[in-house]
Amino acid sequence: MSTTTTPSPPSTTSPTTPRKSLDVGRRRTGSLAWHLGALIVLAVVLYPVAWVLGASFKPSREIIGSLQLFPTSPILQNFKGLADGIADISIATFFENSLFYALGSVVGILISCSLTAYAFARIRFAGRNLMFSLMIGTLLLPYHVLLIPQYVMFQKMELINTYVPLLIGKYLATEAFFVFLMVQFMRNLPKELDEAARLDGCGHLRIYWSIVLPLCRPALITSAIFTFINAWNDFMGPLIYLNEPGKYTVSLGMMMFRDQEGVANYGGMIAMSLVALLPVLAFFLAFQRYLIDGMATSGLKG
């Protein structure tokens, strides 16, 4: 795991002092250019987010055409309209469903992926390398190959229009990315910890629960947040498996908005878009360090 704040590296400037003042001047203009470049990228990157914020306070007919990012006289009508729900279903229902799906996924991933990762990182069993290769292989496997047969299977089991097809994989460690993330983390924990615990007569279950899991907190938090966000954003899964509006997640509910209300309530649609983004943005602001570190480690040692 890369530490977030490495101490600044020892000064690289050579001891030849005469050049120093020149260096400082050059560095200052360089830094100005650097910030200018970064700010331009920032403006482009954040524009859509600022746009949705501004547009949700504009009347429907102004949203597309107006070039003004924020309205001169903001209105709350779009948000008030959301209280009526979509096609007789309260917005709260969609949020409850999404929350259930997201939290259910988090619990499943934390349990199943950490168990699997522990076995890969800390137990030497026959076939481990083969299973590890298979696990990495599923990381590269396009999900769509499994889509049709899984649907057929769940249809035969009469589990369509339930959350089982969406959640079961999370409880069976099929999300290889998180297994991989946790394996990387667990491998870096000192082996002496296990050996000491073993001499004290601890079995694997004890070592897993009382030693490895607590030390893996950063990896667990990263996985939990990613899982929550992925489930919250998931569109294809709910689209395929849920077919009763009362069970829809926020993503699907929003698509209904489009079908039911069309262009007439554009403002409501944009306001809903903003509200649906809020949980993800809040998670991001609160935990961005975990997310970025998790992302960064996934590429190293790969």
Place this chain on the structure above:
Amino acid sequence: MGTAVTTLIKDSPPDAPKTRPGPPAAVKRRGRRENLAGYLFMSPWIAGFLLLTAGPMAASLYFAFTDYNLFDSPKWIGFDNFTKMLDDPRWQKSVEVTAKYVVIGTPLKLLLALGVALLLAQSRRGQAFYRAAFYAPSLIGASVSVGFVWRALFSDDAVVDRTQSFFGWDVGGWVGNPDWVLYSLVALTVWQFGAPMVIFLAGLKQVPKELYEAAEVDGAGPFKRFWSITLPMISPVLFFNVLLETIHSFQIFGSAYVVSNASCGPADSTLVYTCYLYQKGFKEAQMGFASAMAWMLLLAVALVTAVLFWSQKRWVHYEEASR
């Protein structure tokens, strides 16, 4: 599960412990216990792999050679799905659309990610802030919300169209124009350059500073330093990004579906491969045809992966573990 059981049995012939002296037997017993513990810990994954990956893959391969509408039992038709597919103009269109999306979007996204990472790596002050801000789109980019926003931003008379018209090039908004709508999807994926950027930045941090100092002493300019130090040193990370981004962009679905207003149009101009697969499988209940399509996708992805891994020898430099 089957292999687990057989290994356990093979490892423990019933009379073995008696004929062997003490220590090996104890070691063996410990190994057996480790195996058992391993399989117990792995059991959710093993069940998931068999039930949700291996089994479905086998079923999918079978369905690919059948005519199957979900209600009548599958009827074996040999290679018919595949020959029909190759003659199907909409399938050809979906391949063309996806190929264009992958070939244009992925390099642009990775170039931007690398460029911005190189920029950010030059200074430590403000780096964390910019890194976080640039990463944010990668988290929300897949949401329906952003799909709606994109549709709005790129529609007729909206901000992109107005800007473009200002320069005298009015195409009537990207989402309504079959020649342009795909580029709005490309823009959407490029907008999410933050995830590969974060990985590039982490890679750049690992390049030893001494290398640059030595190169500077030798009089190497910035371009030369980038070409002969930075690029080789981050090539493993570059490889990882190219591989994952390419595979992911082959599988684009949600953004095409939402930005095109669930039509994958206009005139099939955003009919990405998975969108056609979805229509065939879930709208027309042609499960056999859709499975055959899925296998073609798998073959394409496998081919690209194989080529990338093969090419790796020529341009990816793995450092010997020195620590």
